[in-house]
Amino acid sequence: MARDGSAARHGGPRGGHRSVPHTADLRVEAWAPTREECLAHAVRGVCESFVDLSGAVGRRRRDVEVRAETDEDLLVALLDEVVYRLDADGEVPVDAEPAAVPGGVRAVLHMADVGTLAETGAAPKAVTLHGLSFGRGGHGWECSVTLDV
């Protein structure tokens, strides 16, 4: 088990996240009392895997809305947005504030330019469906997702 970005950030979502070993890829786990906070931690966990977010400030706001039939697919859809913005625009969300809407979530993403952040690892390039889980668990909500790097 590796870096644990749990809880502590002042004013941030409750819960935590960590990345766990996988030979080819990046696997991120997150947990939180609510589905939306868990999504926020998953986004944070993914981004912390490749850039140093300590002290990073969002310079631009993006509103994204994603819908899916299952919570697992919702997680994938939100992370798909993160990967797409990173590659197409060179932007990284330093914070995510998802809120439930019918059939999905609307998320405010506070974006920083990736070039202004210290790169600490290989960037994710796609979200896989391998070993995907997202649902209620001991912490309220828990998810596990594997990304291609």
Added chain:
Amino acid sequence: MDITLVEESPFRFRIERRGAMRVPGTVFATRALLPEAAGDQALEQVANVATLPGVVRASFAMPDVHWGYGFPIGGVAATDVEAGGVVSPGGVGFDISCGVRLLAAGIDRDALEPRLRELMDVLGDTIPRGTGPGGLWRLPGRPQMEEVLAGGAGYAVEQGHGVPRDLTFCEDYGALEEADPSQVGARAVERGLRQVGSLGSGNHFLEVQAVDRVHDEKAAAAFGLRPGGVCVMIHCGSRGLGHQVCTDHVRVMDRSLRRFGISLPDRQLACAPVVSPEGRAYLGAMAAAANYGRANRQLLTEAVRRAFTSAAGVEVDLVYDVSHNMAKTETHEVDGVPRRLCVHRKGATRALPPGHPDLPGELSGAGQPVLIPGTMGTASYVLVGEPGNDAFLSTCHGAGRVWSRHQALRRVRGEELRGRLESEGVAVRPSSWRGLAEETPEAYKDVDAVAAATEGAGLAHLVARLVPLGVVKG
């Protein structure tokens, strides 16, 4: 699932059919190379692939096999197109047409030595790498992108980024004719517009190498390789465009599984019959993304040529360009009958033997070069295809990871690794310290053992061993 391996020979193991498996699994490896890390699911993934509709002969694993998602990395599976066979984007991988290009420079390592630092500085400064946009060739919009998607390396050469000879030495002559740019979505195009001519990150690299040992003099000579000669190996793929194509088409197929009556042990194996609209759409998009990948390596070749001209005053020729993430429609005999098969190679390389009709005349006598990158601290290999390879003329694609990125980071610091490599005479131009540490040589299987097992299994035979002189890390 408990996997039981039956040893058929010192280089070949069988996974017996059970449960939903339609064919057995075949693992080409020595006992020492078999995946063994706790939690490693590579062999289970070999068995999972054997459940795909239409799969024939066996689900194969190459000596570098390791845990992927859906398909194992180092996996080969063929499905019978006319018998309900499916195509699975996961059997190609996200980085469509990720592959290796080997160039031979007109200089020996001793003559280059005094100029190596300058050469590495030029390459380090001019080869785009890392996250996000930043390629050598900025495409203005979708129309020109469609030219790249249709024409691949051929279009790049036509636009002045190379010489016609380059195309002779590319798999498929640098472009797949069946590309259908209209099946490449807007997001994929947007991700790709500013990335043509870039390495990306992860395990991608550009290495200056020297021929350390020649195992097959005749084949080496045919490939333009000589002892002490300097080479350049480029490992990269179709960047964000390829990843988005895979993502988009996996999502479509995931939703259509029920309609086709397909159930799978892993969602990332999402698939559709080759002849279905979903299957055809994916194959058209995949071929377009593959062409993008070949154009990408063509642009990097141009940058390498400029660097060698300015730093060493020598020319550079293409040895070969081969993909190791692809699905291709090929004809192979199955039970004595020629069948049209969709051959998936996920982290596996096509390896045509001498005389194969798909080879250009220049390579017909020697066979197809197979390019196997190792690690920046050990070696890489050139092999050549062998007749009688029952894994649909496929072989391995690299050393194969054994450590996760986390394990590598726990055990190695990037700064120390660079110091160690530099002391061993390997000049390193990293993209990030962490990214460098993640790719430490110890994170991979022993490439010498992988190459020996590949030869022992009769998949390909050794032509030359290459050692690194300098690495530009993605």
